[in-house]
Amino acid sequence: MISNTDSSEALAQRLSDSGLRSTPQREVIYNVLLKRRDHPTAEEVFARAKPEMPMISLATVYNCLEALVQCDLVRTVNFERGPTRYCPNLHPHAHFHDTKTGATHDVELPEGLIDQVKSILPPGFEASSVEIIFRGQAHATSTNPTP
Amino acid sequence: MISNTDSSEALAQRLSDSGLRSTPQREVIYNVLLKRRDHPTAEEVFARAKPEMPMISLATVYNCLEALVQCDLVRTVNFERGPTRYCPNLHPHAHFHDTKTGATHDVELPEGLIDQVKSILPPGFEASSVEIIFRGQAHATSTNPTP
DNA sequence: GGATTTACTTAGAATGATTCTCATTCCTAG
């Protein structure tokens, strides 16, 4: 289990690597994301951060999320024109958007899949990233937690 | 070469199959999309339609595009939070977003790739669609037209 | 250690894309 202090220090490190400062607001925001990895929107993050830090403003939430994205601790996901959602970045993964419930699930990518997909690009195209989004329905089989 | 009349009739057919009417506005909008397949935004479509139909309104452009999407003649593409872009739907294809120029290129998908990508889904996940977005730079090799 | 620059936060205004409202016009079926 990762202690709060560990993630704080990792956060501070990552931020300063990108020339950014560690602040109480950024820690709170990051912890909110780590606590429930359900791809919340900025508004949802705002709502979850408020109990911990009642004076925090929505603009700051956006700023902090942006900072976390900058230092590669967090990734953004967009479905159509819906609000941007945020997930703390672990492995390379795709997203599954359940059109029935609106939930977003991470889908682990097997080793090499990204390279294989990249290989379909015609000559002259250099992809720095590949995003894969599934849309459909997730029928809960046994236990299926998206922590 | 597809004549204007052919595409008009195909359009009328597709629309009525979805319980929608064929209208002059919808024809103009569809033709605008067919003429330059550069993934224009609604505003761009609006600008291109105006010379043909000066009274058309932006709301109607949105309505028409929505109608075309409904009857599967047009597909939407979204990059981050940028405005929605529209492409007349041919084969299944991925999109390559050139981060330098902002241009969008269609990337044909080899037979079976989509199924293969779908096969990485854990049990219980039924994907009705898969979207693949590349980001990077396209270095023009020989001729490379995205009409 | 104090001054100064620089980054960060905040609240609210501003923006941009899209949707909504509603009056009007157009088809289409009866």
Place this chain on the structure above:
DNA sequence: CTAGGAATGAGAATCATTCTAAGTAAATCC
């Protein structure tokens, strides 16, 4: 031919996000 549902057009409204300005805090320089 006429009633009723669709589609259009103009502008207002909405929603997510960004910008602005003013105030704070933290790091650097002397």
